[in-house]
Amino acid sequence: MTTSYETREHDVLIIGAGGAGLRAAIEALAKGCSVGVVCKSLLGKAHTVMAEGGIAAAMCNVDTEDGWKPHFRDTMRGGKYLNNWRMAQLHAQEAPDRVRELEQWGALFDRTDKGAILQRAFGGHTYKRLCHVGDRTGLEMIRTLQDRGVQLGFDVYMECTVTRLLTDGGRVAGAFGYWRENGRFIVFKAKSVVIATGGIGKAWPVTSNSWEYTGDGMTLAYEAGAELMDMEFVQFHPTGMVWPPGVQGLLVTEAVRGEGGILRNKLGERFMEKYDPKRMELSTRDVVARSIYTEVKEGRGTEHGGAYLDISHKPADYVKKKLPSMYHQFKELADVDITKGPMEVGPTCHYVMGGIRVDAETAQSTLPGLFAAGEAAAGLHGSNRLGGNSLSDLLVFGRRAGMAAAEHAKRVSHAGLAASQIEEAEKELLAPFSNTGAESPYGVHRDLQKVMQSLVGIFRTEEDLKKAFEELEQLKARAAKASVEGSRLFNPGWHLARELKSLLTVSEAVALSALARAESRGAHSRIDFPNYDPVWEKKHNVIVREGTEMKRVESPVEPMPEDLKQFVMAD
Amino acid sequence: MPDATLRIFRGEGAAGGQAVDYKVPIAPGMVVLDALHYIQGHLAPDLAVRWNCKAAKCGSCSAEVNGRPRLTCKTRVDSLPMDQPIIVMPMKSFPRIKDLVTDVSWNYAVNKKIPAFRPQQNTDWKISQIDVDRVQEFRKCIECFLCQDVCHVLREHDDKKKFGGPRFFVRVAGLELHPLDALNRTALLKDDLGIGLCNITKCCTEVCPEDIHITDNAIIPLKERVVDQFYDPLTMLFRKVLGK
Numbered sequence: 055m056t057t058s059y060e061t062r063e064h065d066v067l068i069i070g071a072g073g074a075g076l077r078a079a080i081e082a083l084a085k086g087c088s089v090g091v092v093c094k095s096l097l098g099k100a101h102t103v104m105a106e107g108g109i110a111a112a113m114c115n116v117d118t119e120d121g122w123k124p125h126f127r128d129t130m131r132g133g134k135y136l137n138n139w140r141m142a143q144l145h146a147q148e149a150p151d152r153v154r155e156l157e158q159w160g161a162l163f164d165r166t167d168k169g170a171i172l173q174r175a176f177g178g179h180t181y182k183r184l185c186h187v188g189d190r191t192g193l194e195m196i197r198t199l200q201d202r203g204v205q206l207g208f209d210v211y212m213e214c215t216v217t218r219l220l221t222d223g224g225r226v227a228g229a230f231g232y233w234r235e236n237g238r239f240i241v242f243k244a245k246s247v248v249i250a251t252g253g254i255g256k257a258w259p260v261t262s263n264s265w266e267y268t269g270d271g272m273t274l275a276y277e278a279g280a281e282l283m284d285m286e287f288v289q290f291h292p293t294g295m296v297w298p299p300g301v302q303g304l305l306v307t308e309a310v311r312g313e314g315g316i317l318r319n320k321l322g323e324r325f326m327e328k329y330d331p332k333r334m335e336l337s338t339r340d341v342v343a344r345s346i347y348t349e350v351k352e353g354r355g356t357e358h359g360g361a362y363l364d365i366s367h368k369p370a371d372y373v374k375k376k377l378p379s380m381y382h383q384f385k386e387l388a389d390v391d392i393t394k395g396p397m398e399v400g401p402t403c404h405y406v407m408g409g410i411r412v413d414a415e416t417a418q419s420t421l422p423g424l425f426a427a428g429e430a431a432a433g434l435h436g437s438n439r440l441g442g443n444s445l446s447d448l449l450v451f452g453r454r455a456g457m458a459a460a461e462h463a464k465r466v467s468h469a470g471l472a473a474s475q476i477e478e479a480e481k482e483l484l485a486p487f488s489n490t491g492a493e494s495p496y497g498v499h500r501d502l503q504k505v506m507q508s509l510v511g512i513f514r515t516e517e518d519l520k521k522a523f524e525e526l527e528q529l530k531a532r533a534a535k536a537s538v539e540g541s542r543l544f545n546p547g548w549h550l551a552r553e554l555k556s557l558l559t560v561s562e563a564v565a566l567s568a569l570a571r572a573e574s575r576g577a578h579s580r581i582d583f584p585n586y587d588p589v590w591e592k593k594h595n596v597i598v599r600e601g602t603e604m605k606r607v608e609s610p611v612e613p614m615p616e617d618l619k620q621f622v623m624a625d
Numbered sequence: 626m627p628d629a630t631l632r633i634f635r636g637e638g639a640a641g642g643q644a645v646d647y648k649v650p651i652a653p654g655m656v657v658l659d660a661l662h663y664i665q666g667h668l669a670p671d672l673a674v675r676w677n678c679k680a681a682k683c684g685s686c687s688a689e690v691n692g693r694p695r696l697t698c699k700t701r702v703d704s705l706p707m708d709q710p711i712i713v714m715p716m717k718s719f720p721r722i723k724d725l726v727t728d729v730s731w732n733y734a735v736n737k738k739i740p741a742f743r744p745q746q747n748t749d750w751k752i753s754q755i756d757v758d759r760v761q762e763f764r765k766c767i768e769c770f771l772c773q774d775v776c777h778v779l780r781e782h783d784d785k786k787k788f789g790g791p792r793f794f795v796r797v798a799g800l801e802l803h804p805l806d807a808l809n810r811t812a813l814l815k816d817d818l819g820i821g822l823c824n825i826t827k828c829c830t831e832v833c834p835e836d837i838h839i840t841d842n843a844i845i846p847l848k849e850r851v852v853d854q855f856y857d858p859l860t861m862l863f864r865k866v867l868g869k
Contacts, residue, residue, distance in 0.1 A: 157750060190682070
């Protein structure tokens with residue numbers, strides 16, 4: 055049975071239209087390729103739009119002693135040396151040019167007195183490094199990239215979901231997907247495919263991530279035979295809203311602390327003095343998140359189970375000017391005036407450092423013709439990402455992925471599309487309509503989130519992780535039986551049924567890697583192994599598919615060249 | 626806390642549909658989008674709703690709540706009268722797809738007509754904060770299209786062929802007032818985007834969730850540019866004399 059589908063052909067197909075996808079598209083277009091961009095939402099709504107604090111780039115506009123090397127060192131130290139050193143180097147070296155480029159395409163950043171791009175302090179960054187637009191830097195970035203892409207002429211497939219990569223003899227041949235609006239199928243023929251689908255936050259209930267963050271891209275790559283890496287490293291941002299319940303997890307930008315915000319417990323103690331007296335509130339995110347969590351667990355939390363974050367000692371006009379969306383967010387959603395009193399905040403699932411394993415220079419995955427950039431890719435951030443290093447990651451490696459994908463497309467001809475793969479993809483997608491039981495995809499999703507929050511959260515133990523596996527097995531069985539009501543027209547229940555598969559795949563990869571890493575490092579904290587283990591400093595967990603089984607293998611961390619190592623390790 | 630009743634438009638395509646009532650338990654601080662999610666998760670899994678960030682940053686969840694165009698993620702349930710159903714309808718100015726989801730693709734087509742930023746030559750990229758502030762107001766736009774929904778030129782007269790709508794006047798204002806932009810988009814405003822059709826009733830400004838002063842700060846100054854360039858009597862006289 056082959057139901058009808060339309061076919062589109064591109065040199066380069068990009069899945070995801072956030073910062074990385076759009077930057078990749080712009081580069082591939084500039085190289086003369088025909089480019090298609092597929093996104094689950096409308097153009098301009100991707101998660102990048104929510105980025106608040108800024109883009110980290112050693113422009114040296116405020117702190118002239120900065121440079122690529124200090125940025126590189128901060129990134130490696132923040133990631134606890136599990137980063138791919140070459141990616142961290144390229145990132146630090148190229149980020150300033152990528153920011154200047156945005157400006158040349160029309161982005162308007164806040165300025166210094168001398169009219170240069172202003173830079174602010176952020177956690178883990180030695181110097182003032184984050185180029186920003188108030189606290190809505192992501193919106194400025196996505197709109198700029200969107201306009202540039204439209205001007206250069208890409209084809210955008212909005213509200214379209216890719217559910218399978220098509221392969222031919224060990225290389226990428228295209229992708230299969232469906233239009234969310236009407237449920238019709240679409241097949242893309244492409245010489246290169248770039249995955250820029252972001253992260254996996256929707257596997258947890260308390261998250262700053264939008265519904266799109268279901269790990270689709272990582273699952274697509276994994277199923278097509280590419281490798282995933284460092285999946286145990288999931289970043290819990292220290293400051294999400296904790297009250298009221300409907301906004302729990304909503305991000306409170308690190309810029310609040312960058313601008314001088316102070317954390318206190320219910321006793322009024324500035325508790326970061328205990329955990330990181332040197333860097334205080336501007337310690338790295340893993341440390342601050344664990345500190346807040348510990349304060350709450352030991353009974354010093356606020357009324358709604360968080361910590362107080364206070365910026366009200368700064369002039370009200372300054373707060374409104376530098377943190378306008380935080381001001382409105384708290385005023386409108388929580389009845390709190392942040393110029394007058396403290397916010398209540400607690401950790402929220404925010405980012406995954408792990409993802410598709412890629413080559414540093416080209417962003418190519420272990421599957422020829424398949425590239426990945428941004429949050430969907432692993433390597434740059436090691437075991438913990440510094441704030442501000444994501445937007446720069448999107449630009450630096452989005453561009454590199456687009457460039458390499460274009461070059462690859464010029465070298466090869468289109469591969470063949472296998473009718474059997476398309477048929478299988480159709481069958482799988484339509485299955486929930488034939489399921490007859492009472493299992494709801496929403497119910498399975500809620501239960502998955504409970505499992506991940508309670509068993510695979512900020513602090514982990516062997517016992518919890520083993521239990522998580524049993525629970526995930528049951529959830530997989532339930533997800534396979536999930537049934538949906540209604541038609542194929544814009545049907546969120548049906549969409550979620552497909553996304554469950556991605557969520558379950560990445561959840562298993564996280565749990566499998568977390569169980570193996572018998573140490574605590576960066577965002578991965580094991581209560582039963584609270585210290586660093588020098589053996590684990592030298593290896594990555596890599597997730598591969600063998601038949602239908604998920605397997606974990608280990609791969610050595612690539613050592614830094616001696617001169618860089620000395621620089622990074624020096625005090 | 627008591628339950629709230631949400632009366633939601635349900636229907637597919639242009640064929641019409643009907644309002645359906647759903648009872649939703651109220652939690653403190655709940656917004657209308659939370660209630661819609663509760664309905665999806667427990668009562669009507671196929672209820673079509675667009676949303677993304679749930680933080681008023683992406684502009685996806687636009688609808689008409691009790692007759693007013695709003696972001697459902699920013700509309701507190703406790704700000705609405707609880708003794709009557711909360712009525713949630715799709716945006717009226719755009720073709721319906723299903724339930725609360727409308728076809729907003731026309732907006733993307735209009736956007737394509739607008740020439741992007743082109744920097745002046747030989748600039749040193751030094752810009753003062755005052756100049757940035759002026760333009761950032763327009764760049765705050767999250768493209769929720771609520772201004773397009775409420776604008777009577779689009780809502781009552783459906784002049785989509787002749788008129789660009791407030792959203793795109795805001796976009797053009799952001800480009801025209803960019804301190805380093807080298808282009809002039811006045812003819813585009815007059816001919817392709819039909820700015821003359823706007824009679825400044827300020828409805829767009831009232832519904833903007835980003836508090837952009839659309840009429841006063843974007844549309845009126847742009848209208849003035851059009852008048853200066855095309856309708857100024859002296860300039861017209863010069864043109865006639867010079868044959869330009």
